[in-house]
Structures are given as C-alpha cells and as structure tokens.
Amino acid sequence: MPKRNQPSARRSQSSGRWLNRQRRDRFAKAAQRQGRVSRAHFKLAQIDQRFKLLKTDHWVLELGAAPGGWTAYLSEKVNAGRIIAVDPLPIAVGGARVEAVAGRFGDAAVERRLQEMLQESPKPKPLDLVLSDMAPNISGVRAADQAAAMALAELAVEAAAKWLAPRGALLVKLMQGEGFDAWISAAKLAFKQVNVVKPAASRPESREAYAVARGFGIGL
Numbered sequence: 392m393p394k395r396n397q398p399s400a401r402r403s404q405s406s407g408r409w410l411n412r413q414r415r416d417r418f419a420k421a422a423q424r425q426g427r428v429s430r431a432h433f434k435l436a437q438i439d440q441r442f443k444l445l446k447t448d449h450w451v452l453e454l455g456a457a458p459g460g461w462t463a464y465l466s467e468k469v470n471a472g473r474i475i476a477v478d479p480l481p482i483a484v485g486g487a488r489v490e491a492v493a494g495r496f497g498d499a500a501v502e503r504r505l506q507e508m509l510q511e512s513p514k515p516k517p518l519d520l521v522l523s524d525m526a527p528n529i530s531g532v533r534a535a536d537q538a539a540a541m542a543l544a545e546l547a548v549e550a551a552a553k554w555l556a557p558r559g560a561l562l563v564k565l566m567q568g569e570g571f572d573a574w575i576s577a578a579k580l581a582f583k584q585v586n587v588v589k590p591a592a593s594r595p596e597s598r599e600a601y602a603v604a605r606g607f608g609i610g611l
C-alpha cells in the first residue's frame with residue numbers, strides 16, 4: 392500500500408480528485424450525454440458563437456488536436472474546406488475534411504509536411520484560421536510550466552506568420568502569468584483586433600485563457 396507522501400499515492404489522490412471533479416462538472420456531463428469526444432468541444436463552440444470564426448469553406452490548421460474535441464466541432468462546421476489537425480497523440484476524429492498529422496509542431500519534419508500539404512493541393516491557398524489548444528506536459532514547477540505553455544503559444548504565432556491569409560484569424564490557448572502580456576502586445580502588432588476570453592467551459596480554477604486575434608496584417 393503506498394504511503395500518503397509517496398509519488399504513487401499522490402498520483403492516485405490527484406486522479407481521484409480529477410474523477411470527482413469530472414463527475415460534478417456540467418460540461419463533462421454534457422459531453423458524455425451528447426457523445427462528444429471531450430468537454431473541450433464546448434470551449435471552442437462558445438468562442439465561435441461569440442466571434443463567428445468559422446465558415447464552411449475555411450482552411451484551418453489545428454495545433455494540439457488530440458483527443459479531438461475541437462476537431463469534431465471543426466468538422467461539423469467546415470464542409471467544403473480543409474482541416475489539418477496536428478498532435479503527437481492520436482486524434483479520435485475522422486471525416487472527409489480532416490487530415491491528421493502525427494507529430495509535434497515545432498519539429499522540422501512536421502513543418503515540412505505541413506508546407507507540402509498546403510502546396511500539394513490542386514488549388515493552394517493560405518489558411519483562414521489557425522487554432523492552438525497545445526498544452527505542455529505539466530511538471531508541477533509553475534515557472535517552468537508557464538514558460539513551456541507560452542513557448543507553445545509562440546509556435547502558434549509562427550504558424551500564423553507563415554501560413555495565415557491576410558485578414559485571417561488566430562485562436563490560441565494562453566496561460567495567465569509571465570509572458571502573457573508580452574504575447575498580447577506582440578499579437579496586437581500583427582492583428583487588427585485581439586480579444587482575451589475565458590469561455591464558461593474553461594475551468595474557473597485554471598489559469599488558461601484564449602486569445603482571439605482577427606484581421607491578420609490589416610491596418611498595421
């Protein structure tokens with residue numbers, strides 16, 4: 392039997408807390424009732440309801456897509472466009488419009504593959520929307536976790552700078568803390584409008600928030 396202060400005991404306590412929270416959580420319950428891949432579905436649905444980010448013919452790059460809650464939402468909305476979904480973990484969503492790329496964005500091979508995919512199309516065009524819900528593995532060391540989360544948000548900006556169409560939009564998960572304000576200030580230089588939102592489905596105790604940056608390269 393693990394003792395209270397041993398890592399395995401701590402792990403099982405924290406997974407017990409997670410399970411209890413899931414049972415109480417109305418979005419987790421709704422996700423289960425509606426057969427959604429994950430409760431994250433509701434975060435994107437709530438953001439999209441407010442900002443109207445998606446159109447049926449949009450070309451979308453989704454970074455940090457597994458297990459596929461957002462991908463499923465995207466494939467409901469995008470019926471004539473393209474959804475390129477990237478994650479090293481399996482994405483449990485298929486569909487005619489979804490092209491999954493297994494790997495870590497930031498790795499040169501993944502970027503080359505994305506570049507090829509965008510150029511190989513019979514009618515290549517830049518992206519309408521880049522989304523990132525990428526999150527690092529949490530170490531428990533707050534400063535290191537914050538830096539890792541903001542480094543992923545920087546990668547999302549790099550993707551936008553490379554492939555986003557003029558007037559395109561970027562939706563990125565951020566962590567409130569060191570680097571957050573600087574990220575927003577930099578985004579305001581590249582986009583016409585930047586809003587920070589905390590959708591109702593985002594757990595109140597989490598430091599996560601989402602930046603919605605619209606109007607890439609307009610009025611700068």
Ligand SMILES: C[S@@+](CC[C@H](N)C(=O)[O-])C[C@H]1O[C@@H](n2cnc3c(N)ncnc32)[C@H](O)[C@@H]1O
Pocket residue numbers: 428429431432454455456457458459460461462477478479480494495496497524525526527543
């Ligand atoms: C919060 S989950 C995303 C949940 C997803 N939006 C959904 O609705 O199911 C964060 C994901 O980011 C992925 N991730 C972390 N670093 C990444 C990277 N460099 N490139 C791609 N995915 C990454 C993780 O593997 C993880 O699956």
